[in-house]
Amino acid sequence: MKKRLLAFTLIAAMGSALLTGCYAGYPAQTTGTAPAAEAAKPANDKLVVGFAQIGQESGWRDGETNDIQWYAAQHTDTIDLVFADAQQKQENQIKAIRNYIEMGVDVIAFPPVVETGWEAVLTECKEAGIPVILVDRGVDESCADLYDTQISSDFIWEGQQAADIVGDLLGGSGKVVELEGTVGASAANERKEGFDGELAEKYPDIEIIASQTGDFTRALGKEVMESFLKSYDDIDAVFAHNDDMALGAIEAIKEAGKKPGEDIKIVGCDGVKGAFEAMVAGEMNGTVECNPCLAEQIFDTAAKLKAGETVDKWIVSNDGVFTQEDAAAELPNRTY
DSSP, X not given: OEEOOOOOOOOOTTXXXXXXXXXXXXOOOOOOSOOOOOSOOOSSSOEEEEEEEOOOSSHHHHHHHHHHHHHHHHTTTTEEEEEEEOTTOHHHHHHHHHHHHHHTOXXXXXXXXXXXXOHHHHHHHHHXXXXXXXXXXXXXXXXXXXXXXXEXXXXXXXXXXXXXXXXXXXXXEEEEEEEEOSTTOHHHHHHHHHHHHHHHHHOTEEEEEEEEEOTTOHHHHHHHHHHHHHXXXXXXXXXXXXXXXXXXXXXXXHHTTOOBTTTBEEEEEEOOHHHHHHHHTTSOOEXXXXXXXXXXXXXHHHHHHHTTOOOOSEEEOOOEEEEHXXXXXXXXXXXX
């Protein structure tokens, strides 16, 4: 396993006893949109965090949700978590954030479903004096002064690493299709930038013959791959912006009578358990990790912001790169 040599910012304000990864076993809450503010902020010293989740589009997203809810449940003496599931809709996230402002929470955290369209609601947060943490995704640069910090992976780096895996698998020559993430999402934009740029610079004989959004979902990833297979009979590799789409592509390739991982190489992003199972089975060739276990960083950073402390503008997660050679040994460690 190659591990990324990149500084990992970790704030240990609540102790180190729970530094054991992602807790996918905690039952997910389905609260819909955040409740309307009918009562004032609790009159106690707890850290009150409003979290507006994107939804449940992938196993990775479920892992992040479960980690956040599990961590908050273990610290009910110091943390109050108000959670909303936006069901993949920006308007629902914005509604939840406005409800959090009305409730007077201490800190608001959310992964922006897309990069644009946040200026108004983030301005409202700033005017209300509520710090904002962006989680696992970013917003347009025009809003740079309207949030306090972003806790996320380096998506451009992830795309570059995926391109290097594909380049090695194809020996520097071949034809690739790309399954993109949600249109307008920073993860999709930057993974594409990193992947396409790295191929162009280092592997000029590898051609991207088609690229289309699969919206980060397994079902749409399968559907788009089915379309690619009908249109092209010379696909050598697939790069999927997340593992769920890669797993959908595997289904489509098998149904088309080809062998995934052999006839068509498959590389994804996220590092979910299903991807490692597929690599062990020989049906997937690699994945670039994007760690969803961010709860401790989120709540520790929120505690600092509530206390008026300064934090880094970008807190970068520590991710790894995995191939079939690493899969069997790493699979027991995959909890999401």
